[in-house]
Amino acid sequence: MAQLIYYLQFPFVRYAIIVGVAVALCSSLLGVTLVLKRFSFIGDGLSHVAFGAIAIASVLNISNNMLLVLPITIISAILLLRTGQNTKIKGDAAIAMISVGALAFGYLIMNIFSASSNLSGDVCTTLFGSTSILTLKPLDVWLSVGLSVVVIALFILFYNKIFAVTFDENFMKATGSRAQAYNLLIAVIIAVIIVLAMNLVGSLLISALVIFPALSAMRLFRSFKSVTIFSAVFSVVCALLGIVISILAGTPVGSTIVAADVVAFGICSLIGLILKRQ
């Protein structure tokens, strides 16, 4: 405990905790929608797109790579979620294609043009987000917190519409609501969340932040509202635990958070089973 308080005196530790909680909260909110829409892997796909974009940004020597990464990821998200029903390449195949393609091109570009001597180190950092959360500058923190607030506000304002479009898109269209517009909104929010979360856990582990809270909540709760609230709490608690453990034990932040998510999911599944038996 004393050790933890000692570490908390460093601003970079406080930044990591603030950004970690904000990102975990945001990513859990849309998790329920994504899991139910069978888009569990969109986090993975989009984060690889973001990885490709980061590679391009670093080759072009763009100082703030957010400016390039965010728009590219948003456009990919829109393209992926649009493929919903009436396209030749279905959702999961489209995600796999974009994800693997972007990863390959990203690595290729980095390999051909990179000036860095430690290439595999750079790639590893982007994929697993090993230390970047501990090297955040105040500007990054404000940007992350600001975007998180926007995401949460949008989610609360459009909560009922997100529910309706997740449960039954065709019904919404048939009764005259603009389901496409809400799908677009969901896509944009997801892209923002993923770019945010890349700082925290890196691109390989983002799916975990999106999926585990939702799946755990669905083991225990039976209404959309309670599932959403529980997955938000679950995600924040696991992120906090993960960050604290990683600081104390010196483990990589991203993988520790995901490990906490996995363990908590196991506990929730067990409780769910026991409740069902009774």
Add this chain to the structure above:
Amino acid sequence: MSFIEANNLSVGYEGEAVAENICFAIGRGDYLCIVGENGSGKTTLMKTLLRLQKPLSGEIRYGEEGQIKEIGYLPQQTVVQKDFPASVKEIVISGFQKKCGLRPFYNKEEKHLAEVNMERMGISELQNRCYRDLSGGQQQRVLLARALCAAGDILLLDEPVSGLDPKVTADMYDLIEGLNKEGITIIMVSHDIGAAIRYASHILHIGETVFFGTKEEYLESPEGKYFLEKMTHGDGDVVSFL
């Protein structure tokens, strides 16, 4: 002036027509049943009627002046919904989404009407239960209550009894008949020609040839006779359906 009217409607995908030359006109409070064999374009026609896709040609008009934009819709269940964590209340009230427009939350009146519609469907005591834990018949009632929230005048039902057992099927048809008697115009797509003849006032038969007319006219038409003969294995016992 007819309440719902389709003129020379052709429906299909990517420019290729699945069903052509569909014309029908029904009045307020009628009960239209759309029948046809698998692959005859029933589902495509349904989607076009719901404006989920554009007709290849022709037009559809709802309301005497074409003024009605809201249609209540009872869809076939999707795989996603089978394990969806949502309470009955949440689903029923989501029918008001269109009326909400950009307003983020439901108002008092909508909450009250949702209660009323759950009452009408006899599912009030289920309102806090989880949708995925309900039986097939109960789930259909939930979706019907939601459709009533979306529109009070026209209901489109897509195979409302598929997968239900005979007792629940009969209850479901009675429920729909009750709504029709309250003045709601019903359009139902169904395999179940027997039920179509028992409950509907008008029949639209699509396939090789298109027939539209009242139930009595249908029973006299070549399409109707052919279809019935197949249904009754050629013993021609039409009376047992009526």
